Structure formats: C-alpha cells, structure tokens
Amino acid sequence: MIAEIGHLLLIGSLVVSFLAGFSPLLRFLTKDDFFYEVISPLNNLVFLLIFLSFVSLIYSFLVDDFSVAYIANNSNTLLPFYYKLAATWGAHEGSLLLWILCLCFWSTSYFFLNRKKDVEFVALTLSVLNQIIFAFIAFTLFTSNPFERLLPIAPFEGADLNPLLQDFAFTIHPPLLYLGYSGLAVPFALSLSALISKKIDSIWARDARLWSLLSSGFLTLGIVLGSWWAYYELGWGGWWFWDPVENAAFVPWLISVAMFHSLIVTERRGLYKNWSILLSILAFAASILGTFLVRSGILTSVHAFALDPERGVFILAIFAYFILGSLIFYSIMNNKLPGRSTYNMISKEFGFLLNNILLVILAISIMFGTLFPLIYEAIYDGEQISVGAPYYEVLILPFAIALSFLQGVGLYLSWSSTREFSFLNRVLIESFSLFIIISLLVFLIFGTLNWGTFLAIAMFSWIFSGNFIDMVYQSSQVKELKSVLLRRLGMISAHLGTAFLILGVGIVTTFSLEREVILQKGESYQLGSTNFVFKEIRESKGLNYSIQSAGIEIRKGGLVDEISAEKRNYLSSNQIMTEAAIKPTLLQDYYVTLGDQVGDGKWSFKLQIKPFIRWIWFGAILIALGTFVSSFRQTKRL
Amino acid sequence: MNRITHYLPLIFFIFLIIGLFTFLDNEESDLRSVLLDKNFPDFSLSKLENQEIVTKNDLVELPSLLNVWATWCIACRVEHPFLMRLRNESTINIYGLNYKDDRSKAINLLDQIGDPYEFSIFDHEGILAIDLGVYGAPETFLIDKSGIIRVRHVGVLTPEVWEEKFNGVLNNLKEDEK
Amino acid sequence: MHPLRKQRLYVVLSIVLGTAIAALLVFKGLSENINLFYSPSDLQKAQINTQIRVGGMVRKDSIIRVENSLRVSFVITDFEEDLVVNYDGILPDLFSEEAGIVAKGKINEEGIFVANEVLAKHDENYMPPEVAKTLKDKK
Numbered sequence: 011m012i013a014e015i016g017h018l019l020l021i022g023s024l025v026v027s028f029l030a031g032f033s034p035l036l037r038f039l040t041k042d043d044f045f046y047e048v049i050s051p052l053n054n055l056v057f058l059l060i061f062l063s064f065v066s067l068i069y070s071f072l073v074d075d076f077s078v079a080y081i082a083n084n085s086n087t088l089l090p091f092y093y094k095l096a097a098t099w100g101a102h103e104g105s106l107l108l109w110i111l112c113l114c115f116w117s118t119s120y121f122f123l124n125r126k127k128d129v130e131f132v133a134l135t136l137s138v139l140n141q142i143i144f145a146f147i148a149f150t151l152f153t154s155n156p157f158e159r160l161l162p163i164a165p166f167e168g169a170d171l172n173p174l175l176q177d178f179a180f181t182i183h184p185p186l187l188y189l190g191y192s193g194l195a196v197p198f199a200l201s202l203s204a205l206i207s208k209k210i211d212s213i214w215a216r217d218a219r220l221w222s223l224l225s226s227g228f229l230t231l232g233i234v235l236g237s238w239w240a241y242y243e244l245g246w247g248g249w250w251f252w253d254p255v256e257n258a259a260f261v262p263w264l265i266s267v268a269m270f271h272s273l274i275v276t277e278r279r280g281l282y283k284n285w286s287i288l289l290s291i292l293a294f295a296a297s298i299l300g301t302f303l304v305r306s307g308i309l310t311s312v313h314a315f316a317l318d319p320e321r322g323v324f325i326l327a328i329f330a331y332f333i334l335g336s337l338i339f340y341s342i343m344n345n346k347l348p349g350r351s352t353y354n355m356i357s358k359e360f361g362f363l364l365n366n367i368l369l370v371i372l373a374i375s376i377m378f379g380t381l382f383p384l385i386y387e388a389i390y391d392g393e394q395i396s397v398g399a400p401y402y403e404v405l406i407l408p409f410a411i412a413l414s415f416l417q418g419v420g421l422y423l424s425w426s427s428t429r430e431f432s433f434l435n436r437v438l439i440e441s442f443s444l445f446i447i448i449s450l451l452v453f454l455i456f457g458t459l460n461w462g463t464f465l466a467i468a469m470f471s472w473i474f475s476g477n478f479i480d481m482v483y484q485s486s487q488v489k490e491l492k493s494v495l496l497r498r499l500g501m502i503s504a505h506l507g508t509a510f511l512i513l514g515v516g517i518v519t520t521f522s523l524e525r526e527v528i529l530q531k532g533e534s535y536q537l538g539s540t541n542f543v544f545k546e547i548r549e550s551k552g553l554n555y556s557i558q559s560a561g562i563e564i565r566k567g568g569l570v571d572e573i574s575a576e577k578r579n580y581l582s583s584n585q586i587m588t589e590a591a592i593k594p595t596l597l598q599d600y601y602v603t604l605g606d607q608v609g610d611g612k613w614s615f616k617l618q619i620k621p622f623i624r625w626i627w628f629g630a631i632l633i634a635l636g637t638f639v640s641s642f643r644q645t646k647r648l
Numbered sequence: 649m650n651r652i653t654h655y656l657p658l659i660f661f662i663f664l665i666i667g668l669f670t671f672l673d674n675e676e677s678d679l680r681s682v683l684l685d686k687n688f689p690d691f692s693l694s695k696l697e698n699q700e701i702v703t704k705n706d707l708v709e710l711p712s713l714l715n716v717w718a719t720w721c722i723a724c725r726v727e728h729p730f731l732m733r734l735r736n737e738s739t740i741n742i743y744g745l746n747y748k749d750d751r752s753k754a755i756n757l758l759d760q761i762g763d764p765y766e767f768s769i770f771d772h773e774g775i776l777a778i779d780l781g782v783y784g785a786p787e788t789f790l791i792d793k794s795g796i797i798r799v800r801h802v803g804v805l806t807p808e809v810w811e812e813k814f815n816g817v818l819n820n821l822k823e824d825e826k
Numbered sequence: 827m828h829p830l831r832k833q834r835l836y837v838v839l840s841i842v843l844g845t846a847i848a849a850l851l852v853f854k855g856l857s858e859n860i861n862l863f864y865s866p867s868d869l870q871k872a873q874i875n876t877q878i879r880v881g882g883m884v885r886k887d888s889i890i891r892v893e894n895s896l897r898v899s900f901v902i903t904d905f906e907e908d909l910v911v912n913y914d915g916i917l918p919d920l921f922s923e924e925a926g927i928v929a930k931g932k933i934n935e936e937g938i939f940v941a942n943e944v945l946a947k948h949d950e951n952y953m954p955p956e957v958a959k960t961l962k963d964k965k
Contacts, residue, residue, distance in 0.1 A: 082722045158726075169722060245919075288657060295661070302668070322672045330665045337658040352829040355836050367840055371848045382856060384671050394863040396879065401855035408847060526896055526915050586919045605916035609894050614916050748924075773886065773924050778905060 016066030031141035138199035187232030193225030227637035258300030418476030466516020500640030507632025514625030744768030
C-alpha cells in the first residue's frame with residue numbers, strides 16, 4: 011500500500027518537474043513573467059514529492075514489504091533495522107532515487123539562498139535543474155523502478171543485503187557521494203542561466219563558486235569514505251585501486267577543484283569566464299559520465315552496479331542532451347569581453363591558468379585510461395584488456411609535483427605582475443629546514459630513505475611552508491594580516507590537507523610491509539620490528555552471521571594490543587566474508603587478515619604494516635573541511 | 649581563432665558520445681545474436697526432479713519454450729504466474745533450466761508455487777547455460793520443431809513480451825508447417 | 827611583442843607542453859600496462875613468461891592444497907580447454923569450486939599458469955563479464 015503511494019508520488023514528481031523544467035519556454039512564447047515566478051513553488055513541490063516517495067520506500071523496507079521486487083532482492087527479515095534503512099540505496103534502483111533526492115535538496119537550497127535575487131536568473135537556473143531532475147525521474151520510472159511489485163505471490167523472505175554493504179562506512183558513502191555528484195548540477199545550471207541571460211559577471215561567479223565548493227567538499231568526503239571502506243573491508247590492505255568506479259569519482263573531483271579556483275579569477279578580475287563556464291559543464295559531464303560507466307555494464311569493476319546496455323542508452327541520451335545542449339549554447343553565445351587585461355607570466359592569473367590546465371589534462375588522461383579498454387576492445391575485435399595501476403601512478407606523479415609547486419607559491423603571487431620576490435627566499439629556507447627535519451625523522455623511524463620518499467617529503471615541506479609557516483610569519487609582522495589568516499582559513503586547511511595526503515601516500519607506498527604466513531596456535535612471526543602472536547581461535551554468532559575469529563597479539567617491545575581477525579559466514583546467502591583486524595596508531599596501522607585452516611590448529615594469515623596510512627585520510631578530511639569553511643564564508647556574503 | 653576554440657569542446661563531446669553509443673550497440677547485439685537460428689546445443693544433465701539423465705533428444709514437445717530460472721532469482725517469481733497461464737491454457741510447452749541452484753530448494757519452490765514445466769533440467773554448474781550464452785536468470789528461449797533456437801529474451805517474460813517477441817514467430821512457424 | 831600576443835603565446839605554450847607530457851606518459855603507460863586477458867583455449871596466442879590475465883570457471887574437485895603451506899593448485903576451464911593454475915597465497919573469500927575467477931600471472935615453460943594474484947568478485951551467481959564473454963564466444 012505505502013509502496014503504491016511512493017510510486018504515485020514519483021509519477022507526480024515526474025509531471026511537476028517537467029512543468030518546472032520547461033516553463034521558461036512558455037515565458038519565451040507568451041512573455042508573461044508568471045511562467046518564471048511559478049518555477050520556484052513547482053521546484054519545492056518536486057522536492058516534497060520526492061522526499062515523501064523516498065520515505066515510503068524506507069518505510070516499506072522497515073516493514074519487510076517483500077511484495078516489492080527491489081526490497082525482496084536487497085533485504086531480509088534477519089537484517090538489523092539500520093541496514094534495512096541502508097538497503098534503500100544499496101542497489102541500482104533505490105540509489106537512483108537517493109541521487110534524485112540529493113539533487114532536489116540542492117535545487118531547493120539554491121532557491122532558499124536566492125529568494126531576493128533576479129527573478130529571471132533564478133528561474134532559469136531552477137528550470138535547468140528541474141530538467142535534470144525530470145530526466146533522472148524518467149530514467150528511474152521507465153527502466154529502474156524501485157516500486158515494482160512481485161505479485162500475486164510475494165516471497166516470505168528476501169534475498170539479503172550484500173554482506174559487503176552491511177557496514178557503516180558503506181552506508182553513508184553513497185549519500186555523501188551523491189550530494190557531491192548531483193551538486194555539480196548547480197554550477198552547471200548557473201552557467202547555462204548566465205549564458206542565456208547574458209549575465210556572466212562577478213555575482214554569477216561568486217554564486218557558482220559557492221556551489222562548486224560544496225559539491226567538491228562532499229565528493230571529497232564520499233571518496234575518502236570509499237577508500238577507507240575498501241581498506242578495512244576488502245581485506246587486502248589496499249586503499250585505492252584505480253578502479254573505473256573510483257576514477258568516475260576522482261575525475262569530477264579534479265575538475266571541480268579547477269572550477270572553484272578558476273571562479274576566483276572570474277570573480278576578482280573578470281577573466282577566464284570561458285574557462286569557468288566550460289569547467290562547470292565539464293564537471294557535470296564527468297559526473298554523468300561516471301554514472302553512465304558505473305550503471306551501464308560496459309566496464310568491469312569491483313562494484314559496478316551492473317546490468318543493462320539498455321539502461322546505458324538512456325543515460326547516454328541524457329548525457330547527450332545536457333552536455334551537447336549546453337555546449338551549443340556556449341559555442342553560439344560568443345561573449346565579447348570588454349577588453350582583456352593583460353598579465354605577466356609571474357602572476358596570480360597565470361598561476362591559476364596553469365592550475366586549470368594541469369588539472370584538466372590530468373582528469374582527461376585518467377578518464378582516457380579508464381575508457382581505454384573499451385576502445386581497445388572495439389579496435390581489436392573483442393580482445394579484452396585492463397589498464398594496470400602503474401599507468402595511473404606514473405601519470406599522476408609529474409602533475410602532483412607541478413601542482414604542489416604552484417600550491418606553495420600561489421599565495422605570494424600578485425595580480426597582474428609580481429614585483430616582490432623576497433617570499434621565494436623565505437619559503438625556500440623554511441621548506442628546506444622542514445625537509446631536513448622530516449627526512450631525519452623518517453630515517454630514524456624506518457631506517458631507510460629513497461627518492462620516492464624524498465619527493466613526498468619535499469612536496470609536503472614546500473606546501474606546508476608556503477601555506478602555513480610563511481603565512482604565520484607574515485601575520486606576525488603586520489597586525490591586519492591576522493585577519494587575513496582567518497579569511498584564508500579554508501584555503502590553508504585545504505592546502506595543508508593536500509600536503510598531508512601527499513606525505514601519507516609517499517610513505518605508505520614506500521614503507522609498507524606484508525607477508526602471508528601459516529601459524530600454529532601460540533606461534534609468532536616477526537615482521538619488521540613487530541611481533542605478531544597467534545593466540546587462539548574462537549567461534550561465535552552475530553545477528554545474521556556466524557563467526558570464526560582469531561586473536562592476534564601485537565608486540566613491539568611490550569604489548570601493543572590484541573586484535574581479532576574474523577571470518578564471517580552470512581547465514582541467508584551462505585557467503586563467507588573476511589573481517590580484517592586493524593590496529594591504528596599515530597604512525598602506522600597493523601593489519602591482519604585471517605585466511606583458511608591449513609592443518610590441525612594451523613591457520614594462514616596475511617600480516618601487514620601500513621605506515622602513515624591514516625595521514626592520507628586525515629589530509630583528505632582537512633581538504634573537505636577547508637572546502638566547507640570556504641563555502642560557509644561564501645554564504646555569508648550572499 | 650577564437651571561434652574554432654569555442655567549438656572544440658562541442659566537437660570533442662559529439663565524438664565521445666558517438667563512440668559510447670556504438671559501443672553500447674555492439675554490446676546489445678552481442679547479447680541478442682548469439683545462437684539465433686542455430687541448433688540447440690547438445691547436453692547431458694540430470695532432471696531436477698530425479699537423477700534421470702536427459703539429453704537434447706528428450707526435448708520432444710516442440711516447438712517449446714526453455715525458461716532459465718532459479719530459487720535465488722526474484723525476478724523469476726514475477727514471470728511465474730504468466731508461465732503458469734501459458735501452461736494451463738496449453739498455449740505452448742515449457743521446459744525449465746534450473747540454473748546454479750540447490751536441488752531440494754528448487755523442488756520445494758515448485759511444490760509451493762506451482763510447476764509450469766514439462767520438466768526442469770538441473771544445471772548446477774551452468775554448463776548448458778554457458779553453451780546457450782546465458783548471463784543469468786530469467787531468460788527464455790523459443791525452440792522450433794527442428795530444434796533450432798528462434799527467439800531469445802533476457803529478462804522477465806511478460807504478456808507484452810510474449811505478444812511482441814514470441815507469439816508472432818510462433819504463429820509464423822505454425823503457418824510454415826502447413 | 828605585443829603584450830597580449832605574448833600572453834597568448836605563453837598560454838598556448840603551456841597547454842601544448844602539458845598535453846605533450848601527458849600524451850607521452852599516456853602512451854608509455856598504456857603500452858607497458860595493458861594486461862591482456864585470455865581464456866584457457868586462447869592461451870596458444872599468449873607469450874610465456876609475460877604478465878597476463880586468465881579467467882575461467884574453477885573445475886569441481888580440482889582444488890589441491892599442499893599440506894602446511896599456502897601453495898594451492900586448481901584447474902580453470904572454459905569448457906573447451908583446461909588450465910592448471912598454481913598460486914602461493916591466501917585465496918579471496920569468493921573463490922570456490924564452480925566460481926568464475928580471474929587470475930594475474932605468467933605461463934611458465936611447462937604450460938602451467940603461475941598466478942601472483944587471484945580475483946573472485948561479487949556473489950556466487952555472478953561471473954566476471956570477461957569470463958562470461960569468452961565462455962560464450964567459444965560456441
């Protein structure tokens with residue numbers, strides 16, 4: 011019953027979003043402003059309808075309504091209620107509804123923050139957003155309806171939620187990620203609005219920057235959660251696999267970063283309008299392309315939603331409509347800028363331009379690597395390949411170096427032309443000292459160094475001095491600069507985050523240790539300077555699984571801790587999952603996975619030590635924090 | 649100069665979209681074209697209901713449908729009532745292919761909801777399924793009097809799909825016989 | 827040179843330089859890191875002692891573990907040819923008889939595949955698309 015209501019609400023929202031999306035056409039034909047004014051209330055109605063529809067889906071999950079095919083496929087009476095809630099977005103159909111809900115959230119937020127603004131501009135932006143909403147609702151209703159029924163005989167019991175998804179991090183990972191993906195629609199809509207109404211100015215840039223910061227921040231969080239989840243759930247100790255689905259999130263992220271940087275220049279100097287508009291279109295394009303890759307089944311991946319070439323066609327059509335449509339507007343509406351200001355090569359403008367170029371080229375190269383297996387298969391008639399991780403690792407290194415360099419000096423470049431270069435001396439000296447200190451520390455801890463670590467430490471030191479040390483030094487010289495520090499808090503946090511991230515990546519890549527061993531009960535193994543002792547095997551039961559767990563003691567000098575590595579047998583699907591035992595400390599993670607019983611009382615284990623790995627996510631969270639702080643400051647200026 | 653650079657992104661994306669479309673198209677026709685108008689493959693597997701071995705020669709009631717199903721396939725439950733109807737109205741004979749399933753669970757399910765099949769082939773390893781190019785369940789094939797596969801449908805068999813894809817071909821086959 | 831011209835020059839130079847470096851890395855990276863995929867019957871095409879991927883279904887009753895070690899061998903098949911795979915390490919959770927798997931490694935002189943990584947994905951009823959495709963293509 012409730013599921014029926016949910017279905018009807020979805021149909022209703024299809025109609026209303028269509029009206030909201032295409033109302034400007036009527037305004038164009040009749041010249042009646044009513045057709046602009048009506049868009050906002052229609053938009054808010056869509057949000058309400060979608061929200062209620064989503065709630066009815068959740069409700070149906072919680073009451074085990076297995077007459078709904080989607081629920082029967084993804085839930086189970088034994089499932090704890092919080093995972094029934096999570097199962098709502100655990101598979102393709104429901105996750106689409108969540109995506110749409112997120113987009114509606116953004117469009118309504120946009121409305122609330124812009125109530126007293128230019129009617130035409132707001133109306134156009136909302137209508138573009140609603141066209142997108144309409145397209146996705148249509149896609150959901152016609153190809154992936156979560157409310158489809160299994161009548162007349164409903165199963166008594168559902169299949170189960172995939173055990174891999176029965177996990178906290180993976181529960182909040184989609185909402186965060188979708189907020190990021192869908193959020194990129196707002197700068198996109200703003201650009202189209204600006205192109206059509208010919209209002210490409212600093213007000214538009216300021217608005218667009220707010221929304222690109224917000225989406226970027228959520229994308230950052232979503233990606234971090236995904237990485238952290240993969241690390242502890244998949245049991246191999248890896249935290250990034252250059253999997254198509256990961257790349258599908260990383261590429262829009264890179265472009266969103268380029269976008270909000272470019273918008274700074276547009277807002278302050280009126281330059282790079284074309285770049286900013288193009289970047290907003292590119293970012294949204296990357297977001298939808300990502301959706302397409304993950305849901306059309308053309309790429310293999312650890313967690314592709316799979317399925318249907320038919321669905322792929324639909325998404326591709328949506329992609330074509332919005333991206334080609336917007337690019338046509340972009341190409342035709344040639345904006346003659348009122349005189350171009352020139353700038354020197356050593357200037358903020360040029361720095362930002364290089365930043366744009368580097369990020370976009372990197373993003374395209376990553377996307378190319380991701381799509382290459384398809385191209386290869388098409389050319390070589392069905393031969394399948396995969397592009398290995400080293401491709402991406404080698405690719406990203408020079409870009410990381412160049413971008414780090416820019417990050418360190420960017421603050422000190424002036425608009426138009428930089429004349430004061432004393433900063434260079436200071437930053438060089440500070441970063442060099444930092445570099446020596448850290449290198450020494452790393453050498454003390456790990457005993458060796460190589461050029462890879464040197465590079466990571468160098469980049470870290472450079473960014474840290476450029477953004478923090480030197481800033482502090484400057485603010486101590488002149489009183490007002492303290493407020494400058496505060497104003498730049500978001501940026502400093504984000505840039506420092508990048509530094510920590512790079513350091514973490516460099517160290518964990520160089521100094522990780524791993525070994526697969528067989529241990530008898532009571533036996534121990536020495537990995538590096540750490541002793542792992544296999545104490546015992548215990549059997550127990552969880553809510554919907556049975557457990558075999560191995561107690562492992564970690565000793566380094568004295569006892570560090572005792573952890574348990576588990577193997578879980580999920581009863582309803584008879585699937586075995588390994589739960590790794592992880593002991594995080596400030597400088598490293600101890601990581602143990604339980605293998606199989608190899609003999610009487612003998613079990614196999616994979617032992618790993620991952621130094622500085624948490625610093626990667628710490629850095630990423632700093633980035634996200636910085637992004638949100640900056641966007642918060644932006645809202646105050648609206 | 650400026651104009652050209654303005655149009656570059658548009659041109660790039662047009663090519664990208666065409667490329668992706670072509671690729672999708674290939675995927676789709678790949679899915680469909682396998683085994684059409686070819687002989688039903690040979691096999692030697694046991695019946696679901698007992699250990700009796702059946703082969704291609706035991707598929708005698710032709711033309712007939714071959715329906716791929718399993719207890720773990722929820723979508724199969726959606727098409728089940730329609731399969732029952734086809735059987736009860738003697739429209740066409742249906743053989744079942746029980747795919748990668750648990751034998752006792754499968755037998756129990758048919759007891760519970762009804763058995764529309766003449767008999768079901770127990771393909772625990774998916775050997776016959778691979779030969780047929782089956783990706784999963786449900787899938788339905790139409791086999792003609794000579795044992796040639798005429799239609800393949802991936803997904804739920806609804807009355808609409810029956811009308812559009814199967815019934816027309818079935819009627820043509822009956823016409824050809826006369 | 828006119829300042830505007832100079833500026834345009836720098837911009838174009840940066841773009842070209844950046845793209846050139848990227849292109850270089852892309853070509854180099856791709857040529858060295860394309861992992862070709864083979865099914866057991868395709869293997870005559872493969873080079874021995876080169877890193878490749880193979881896939882197929884694990885044959886029932888073919889898994890042999892060496893006592894007190896992590897060494898294991900099993901047979902994968904595409905229902906036309908079989909391939910013996912040797913692996914030294916802990917197998918993933920979803921590895922079992924009749925599962926579709928993909929392995930990375932090299933063929934040695936004796937025609938045995940020495941795997942350095944074994945991947946089994948998704949649920950028991952899902953077969954990695956590459957495996958399904960090649961198995962289907964055999965017909």
